Amino acid sequence: MQKFTVHTGVAAPLLRPNVNTDVLVRIERMIHVPRGQLGPHCFEAWRYRPDGSEDPEFVLNRPPYRKATILIAGDNFGCGSSREPAVWALSEMGYRCVIAPSFGDIFFNNCFQTGMLPIVLPASVVSELATEAECDLADASASKQFTIDLVNQVIVTSEGRRVSFKIDGAKRRALLEGLEEIQMTLTLAAEIAHFQENDAKRRPWIYRF
Amino acid sequence: MNSPKTLFSKIWDEHVIADLGDGLALLHVDRHLLHDLNAMKSLKELRERGYAVRNPELTAATPDHGLSTQPGRTDLSNPAHTDLLKGLRSETSASGIRLYDINQAGHGIVHVMAPELGLTQPGCLVVCGDSHTCTHGGIGALGFGLGRSEVIHVLATQTLYQKKPRQMRIRFEGVPSRGVTPKDLILHLIGTIGVAGGNGHAVEFAGSTIRAMPVEGRLTICNLAVELGAKIGMIAPDKTTFEYVAGRPLAPRGPEWDLAVDYWKTLSTDADAAFDREVEIDATNVAPQVTWGTSPQDVIAIDGRVPDPATVTDPDRRKAIAAALDYMGLTPQQPIAGTPIDWVFIGSCTNGRLTDLRAAASVAKDRKVAKDVRAWVVPGSQNVKTAAEAEGLDRIFVDAGFEWREPGCSMCLAANNETIPRGQRSVSTTNRNFEGRQGPGARTHLASPAMAAAAAIAGCITDIRELQI
Numbered sequence: 067m068q069k070f071t072v073h074t075g076v077a078a079p080l081l082r083p084n085v086n087t088d089v090l091v092r093i094e095r096m097i098h099v100p101r102g103q104l105g106p107h108c109f110e111a112w113r114y115r116p117d118g119s120e121d122p123e124f125v126l127n128r129p130p131y132r133k134a135t136i137l138i139a140g141d142n143f144g145c146g147s148s149r150e151p152a153v154w155a156l157s158e159m160g161y162r163c164v165i166a167p168s169f170g171d172i173f174f175n176n177c178f179q180t181g182m183l184p185i186v187l188p189a190s191v192v193s194e195l196a197t198e199a200e201c202d203l204a205d206a207s208a209s210k211q212f213t214i215d216l217v218n219q220v221i222v223t224s225e226g227r228r229v230s231f232k233i234d235g236a237k238r239r240a241l242l243e244g245l246e247e248i249q250m251t252l253t254l255a256a257e258i259a260h261f262q263e264n265d266a267k268r269r270p271w272i273y274r275f
Numbered sequence: 276m277n278s279p280k281t282l283f284s285k286i287w288d289e290h291v292i293a294d295l296g297d298g299l300a301l302l303h304v305d306r307h308l309l310h311d312l313n314a315m316k317s318l319k320e321l322r323e324r325g326y327a328v329r330n331p332e333l334t335a336a337t338p339d340h341g342l343s344t345q346p347g348r349t350d351l352s353n354p355a356h357t358d359l360l361k362g363l364r365s366e367t368s369a370s371g372i373r374l375y376d377i378n379q380a381g382h383g384i385v386h387v388m389a390p391e392l393g394l395t396q397p398g399c400l401v402v403c404g405d406s407h408t409c410t411h412g413g414i415g416a417l418g419f420g421l422g423r424s425e426v427i428h429v430l431a432t433q434t435l436y437q438k439k440p441r442q443m444r445i446r447f448e449g450v451p452s453r454g455v456t457p458k459d460l461i462l463h464l465i466g467t468i469g470v471a472g473g474n475g476h477a478v479e480f481a482g483s484t485i486r487a488m489p490v491e492g493r494l495t496i497c498n499l500a501v502e503l504g505a506k507i508g509m510i511a512p513d514k515t516t517f518e519y520v521a522g523r524p525l526a527p528r529g530p531e532w533d534l535a536v537d538y539w540k541t542l543s544t545d546a547d548a549a550f551d552r553e554v555e556i557d558a559t560n561v562a563p564q565v566t567w568g569t570s571p572q573d574v575i576a577i578d579g580r581v582p583d584p585a586t587v588t589d590p591d592r593r594k595a596i597a598a599a600l601d602y603m604g605l606t607p608q609q610p611i612a613g614t615p616i617d618w619v620f621i622g623s624c625t626n627g628r629l630t631d632l633r634a635a636a637s638v639a640k641d642r643k644v645a646k647d648v649r650a651w652v653v654p655g656s657q658n659v660k661t662a663a664e665a666e667g668l669d670r671i672f673v674d675a676g677f678e679w680r681e682p683g684c685s686m687c688l689a690a691n692n693e694t695i696p697r698g699q700r701s702v703s704t705t706n707r708n709f710e711g712r713q714g715p716g717a718r719t720h721l722a723s724p725a726m727a728a729a730a731a732i733a734g735c736i737t738d739i740r741e742l743q744i
């Protein structure tokens with residue numbers, strides 16, 4: 067898995083609430099487009115018009131945000147389907163971090179598997195960050211750079227403001243070190259076997275199949 | 276004395292292999308379900324990374340999402356799906372995972388066939404690479420959806436890292452009025468607390484309405500837990516549940532049945548157990564529901580009017596409503612009843628079970644689908660289809676002008692060449708009215724099977740109570 071330690075990049079605001087994973091990647095793209103090529107299909111319904119041309123009005127198509135790597139999002143970001151390619155698509159579009167007041171629970175878990183950092187902050191703080199990330203939409207050089215520091219769990223905005231955040235111990239360690247989770251778990255193989263042995267006495271029907 | 280516990284905590288604690296601090300636990304997985312969209316790729320990746328399936332006997336697979344549901348279908352009916360189907364077969368057989376294949380008894384939408392076969396049971400921890408795994412909570416299982424990496428982790432280790440969620444109890448009280456089904460109750464709830472209302476929570480549905488509800492209705496209620504933002508929804512198993520599970524092909528038998536039931540009887544929330552949040556819904560006051568927008572929380576009573584963004588003060592919400600109305604082609608303040616429709620879709624893991632089809636058939640009986648409306652009935656599983664045909668439901672539908680199809684997910688997610696054309700309007704018994712969910716530009720109104728059938732007959736969104744008499 068890709069490590070996440072300290073990242074500096076352009077922040078883009080997209081405060082629309084309840085952005086679901088169907089919007090992040092449509093089902094048929096997830097089936098037919100291989101991992102690694104999903105970037106152009108992220109936010110497809112909003113990024114392109116029905117004729118396939120780019121919609122210049124969509125905020126992430128605006129010049130300052132085309133190279134954004136940090137998304138400042140609305141409530142319940144990534145709700146809906148469990149599809150992990152939603153995270154892949156976002157990551158392949160260039161994003162490394164999403165900041166939102168809340169996330170879809172499954173999407174939140176999926177982020178950690180792809181080295182994407184999901185940060186939960188109070189809605190008022192998120193909207194302040196979004197305001198700071200706003201800029202002249204026509205000017206490609208007007209974008210604002212934020213630094214996301216997972217080591218110290220702090221966001222530093224372009225204006226130098228520091229906002230702390232918190233990621234759970236084990237999840238933070240896995241991101242910092244880019245740990246392979248299965249390897250980690252297999253060191254507990256004896257505990258797993260022991261659990262199943264005892265459990266089969268308590269609940270034999272579970273193993274009768 | 277142990278401290279009082281919730282249903283959720285009892286099942287959770289039973290499955291903890293290791294406690295990793297910060298509320299994080301390594302949990303044992305009792306049942307892992309695979310489907311056509313994830314089986315081949317996950318099993319391949321597992322192998323390529325040098326691992327094997329740890330407990331194939333606790334794993335089962337069935338194709339559902341990408342299938343053609345055309346009558347008389349073959350592997351080639353949806354050519355875009357043929358490779359996934361073949362891969363599903365070869366990979367599951369190489370790993371010794373049992374497969375419920377197309378046109379076999381037991382085949383179906385994963386969340387319909389598993390409870391139906393007794394594959395998932397009360398108290399078991401069930402996972403699947405699909406967000407509607409919360410459905411299995413309807414029989415008192417602890418079920419939730421996974422992403423691809425977690426699926427591979429379960430295949431390799433039969434375990435999963437999870438953080439213990441907060442807990443919420445939602446009580447439905449009273450007897451619902453005529454024409455109001457479990458689907459209406461859960462849509463009403465989502466409209467009341469919002470699609471993020473359950474975020475970070477495991478939800479227990481309780482109360483007198485739930486206790487009186489048959490298991491199939493409970494499965495519908497739990498199916499939509501994830502549309503509340505809760506990846507887990509569950510209902511304590513009781514006598515109704517045990518009667519439902521008894522005798523199913525994979526249910527415990529003989530002395531183990533008694534042992535299992537004794538254990539299942541302990542799976543209810545203790546009197547003084549605490550929840551982080553409690554909600555109560557007066558079920559007697561709920562009318563049949565229908566959605567107007569592009570999120571399941573965009574829902575109103577059938578005799579209600581579409582909202583007017585101009586009257587909403589929160590700017591984000593105002594924008595969201597305006598965008599939804601624009602997408603849906605609706606005008607602020609218009610009554611939702613009477614809106615002309617082009618399609619009706621009856622099926623899915625929400626409402627594709629036998630009782631759902633019976634409800635729709637009782638509306639369709641001796642009536643005709645309106646001219647210019649196409650109406651599909653897609654049974655949730657092969658067993659549902661067989662049972663429905665044995666009761667003659669297929670005849671009722673066909674005589675009324677509905678199309679009677681093969682089991683699968685079909686137009687619920689439109690990943691199978693079965694889509695609502697751009698700009699057309701459908702009343703669907705599914706769980707998601709997201710933009711483009713039923714096809715790019717498709718307009719979806721979620722409703723109960725009876726309401727969907729009524730819309731097919733009337734040619735417009737219709738109050739079932741006026742049709743039933």
Ligand code: SF4
Pocket residue numbers: 339340384385386405407623624625683684687688705706
């Ligand atoms: S019926 Fe719909 S919601 Fe259910 S599993 Fe299939 S696609 Fe998902």
